Amino acid sequence: MQIASVGTAFPPNKYSQSEIAEALTARWEGNMEEPRLIKRFFANCGVDTRYLVYPLDVYPTLRGFGQTNTAWIDAAVTLAKIAIANALDPLGLTAADISAIFFASVTGIASPTIDARLINLLPFPTHVKRTPIFGLGCVAGAAGIARASDYVKAFPNQIALLLSVELCSLTWQDDDQSIANLISCGLFGDGAAAVVIAGKDAVIPNLSQPGPRVIATQSTFYRDTETVMGWDIGDMGFRIVLSPDVPKVVEKNLLGDATRFLEANNIAISDIGSWIFHSGGPKVLEAMQSTLGLPEDALALSWKSLREVGNLSAASVLCVLEENLSKHRGAPGTYSILAAMGPGFCSELVLLQW
Amino acid sequence: MEEATVEQRCIAIIAKSKLIPEDSVTRDQTFDELAIDSLDKINISFEIEDTFNIQIPDDSIGSLKTVGDIVDGVIRLQHQAAVQLATPAI
Numbered sequence: 001m002q003i004a005s006v007g008t009a010f011p012p013n014k015y016s017q018s019e020i021a022e023a024l025t026a027r028w029e030g031n032m033e034e035p036r037l038i039k040r041f042f043a044n045c046g047v048d049t050r051y052l053v054y055p056l057d058v059y060p061t062l063r064g065f066g067q068t069n070t071a072w073i074d075a076a077v078t079l080a081k082i083a084i085a086n087a088l089d090p091l092g093l094t095a096a097d098i099s100a101i102f103f104a105s106v107t108g109i110a111s112p113t114i115d116a117r118l119i120n121l122l123p124f125p126t127h128v129k130r131t132p133i134f135g136l137g138c139v140a141g142a143a144g145i146a147r148a149s150d151y152v153k154a155f156p157n158q159i160a161l162l163l164s165v166e167l168c169s170l171t172w173q174d175d176d177q178s179i180a181n182l183i184s185c186g187l188f189g190d191g192a193a194a195v196v197i198a199g200k201d202a203v204i205p206n207l208s209q210p211g212p213r214v215i216a217t218q219s220t221f222y223r224d225t226e227t228v229m230g231w232d233i234g235d236m237g238f239r240i241v242l243s244p245d246v247p248k249v250v251e252k253n254l255l256g257d258a259t260r261f262l263e264a265n266n267i268a269i270s271d272i273g274s275w276i277f278h279s280g281g282p283k284v285l286e287a288m289q290s291t292l293g294l295p296e297d298a299l300a301l302s303w304k305s306l307r308e309v310g311n312l313s314a315a316s317v318l319c320v321l322e323e324n325l326s327k328h329r330g331a332p333g334t335y336s337i338l339a340a341m342g343p344g345f346c347s348e349l350v351l352l353q354w
Numbered sequence: 355m356e357e358a359t360v361e362q363r364c365i366a367i368i369a370k371s372k373l374i375p376e377d378s379v380t381r382d383q384t385f386d387e388l389a390i391d392s393l394d395k396i397n398i399s400f401e402i403e404d405t406f407n408i409q410i411p412d413d414s415i416g417s418l419k420t421v422g423d424i425v426d427g428v429i430r431l432q433h434q435a436a437v438q439l440a441t442p443a444i
Contacts, residue, residue: 040396043412179393244391282416283392 001152002202003145003211003352004159004196006322007086009079010309011167011190012050017042017049023056024185032177042186043286046282048301050189050310052169054080060174065237068170074110076165077117079192087194090206095122099158100129102148104140104314106231106343107167107238108309114165137229138278139342140164140314145195145350146217152199159202165192166313171231171238180242184192189310193318211325212336212352217263225249225345246280247287249345255291257338261349273330275299276352278317279306279339288339301328316340330354360406361425361434367401368421381422392416398424408432 021042029035053075104113148160168188173181173297231238279302301323317340338350368378399410406430
C-alpha cells in the first residue's frame with residue numbers, strides 16, 4: 001500500500017504571532033498580573049504565523065459551546081472540501097473512487113459527522129465505509145494513516161481517504177488566563193489535511209511517481225498518564241488540559257518504542273533517512289530530537305510547519321508529510337518514520353519506505 | 355556596573371524565583387539543571403528588565419540556556435544602552 005498524495009487547506013485569515021498576541025493582550029490585560037507575559041510567551045513558541053477560521057475581532061463574540069461548535073461544523077465542511085480536492089485532483093481521482101473515509105478531529109463534534117455531510121456534497125460511493133475518530137488529538141494524524149493502511153491491506157484494490165480538520169482557535173477560552181490556555185492560544189492554529197492511501201492493486205490514473213509505502217505501524221499506550229493531555233469539556237466548550245510533563249513522557253518512552261519497533265522490522269535507527277514528526281511545539285520537538293540522538297536539522301520540516309501554521313493537532317503531521325511528498329521525497333528504498341503522540345497518553349509510529 | 359555585581363544580582367533573582375539558596379546557583383549551570391522551564395525564564399526576564407532597566411528582546415528568551423547566558427545578555431544590553439546614550443542625536 002502507498003501514500004499517494006496529501007492535500008492541505010487553510011482558512012483565509014492569516015495573522016502574525018505578534019498580531020495575535022496584541023489582540024489577546026488588549027482582551028486580557030485587565031485580568032492578568034503580568035500582561036507582558038502574553039507577548040513574550042508568544043514570541044518564544046516557535047510560531048511566526050497562523051491561519052484562523054475567523055478574524056481576530058470575532059472570537060470574543062463567540063459564546064458557549066453551541067455557538068463555537070456550530071461554527072466548527074460549517075468551517076470544517078468548507079475546509080475539508082478544499083483539502084480533499086487538493087489531494088484527489090492531482091491523481092485524477094474523484095470522491096467516487098474512495099472506498100473508505102477516516103475522519104479525525106478533536107476540536108469539534110457532530111452527528112452526523114463531517115464525513116457524512118461531505119458525502120452529501122461530493123460524489124462518494126453510497127457504500128463508502130465511514131470511520132469518524134474523535135479524541136485521539138494530536139496522535140490522530142499518524143494513527144489515521146495507520147488505520148487507513150490496515151484497511152487497504154485488507155482490501156488491496158481499494159483506496160482510502162484520511163481527512164483531518166482541526167479548528168483549534170474555536171477551543172480558546174476567553175475567560176481563562178491559565179498557563180495551559182495561554183499555551184493553547186499561543187501555539188495552536190487552524191487547518192485541514194486529506195491523505196490518499198491506496199492498496200497495492202488500486203488503480204490511480206495520474207500517479208506521477210509512487211508515494212512511500214507503509215511497511216509497519218505501532219501503537220503504544222502509556223498507562224496512568226491520562227492527566228497529561230486532553231480536554232475538560234464544559235458549557236464553554238473544550239478547555240485544554242496540558243501538563244508540563246509532556247516532554248518528559250517523550251523522553252522516557254520514545255527511544256525505547258522506536259528501537260523496539262525498528263528492531264521488529266530488522267531496521268536500525270541509523271537506517272532512517274527522514275523523520276516526519278508532529279509539530280507539537282518547541283519542547284516536544286526538542287525532546288524528540290534529543291532522546292533519539294538526531295542531528296540538528298533532522299526535524300527541520302516539523303519546525304518549519306510549526307513556524308508557518310502553528311500546531312494543527314492531528315493535521316500537523318500530515319502537513320509535514322505533504323512537504324516531504326512535494327519537496328523532500330526520499331530516495332527510492334530509503335526509510336522514514338512518521339510519528340505523533342497525543343492524549344492517552346500514547347504514540348503512533350509509522351514506518352515508510354520510499 | 356561591574357560584571358561580578360551583575361552576576362550576583364542575576365543569581366539573586368533566579369534563586370528567589372525558584373525559592374532556592376543563592377549559593378546553590380552558579381554561572382555555568384543550565385536552566386534544565388535548575389528545573390527552570392520556559393515560563394520561569396520569561397518571569398525571570400521581567401525581573402531582570404526591571405532590576406537593570408533594560409529591554410530584553412521578546413524572541414531572545416528561547417536562546418538562553420545557562421545562568422551565564424543571562425549575565426552576558428544583561429552586560430551586552432547595558433553596553434548597547436550606554437552607547438545609544440553617548441551617541442548624539444543627528
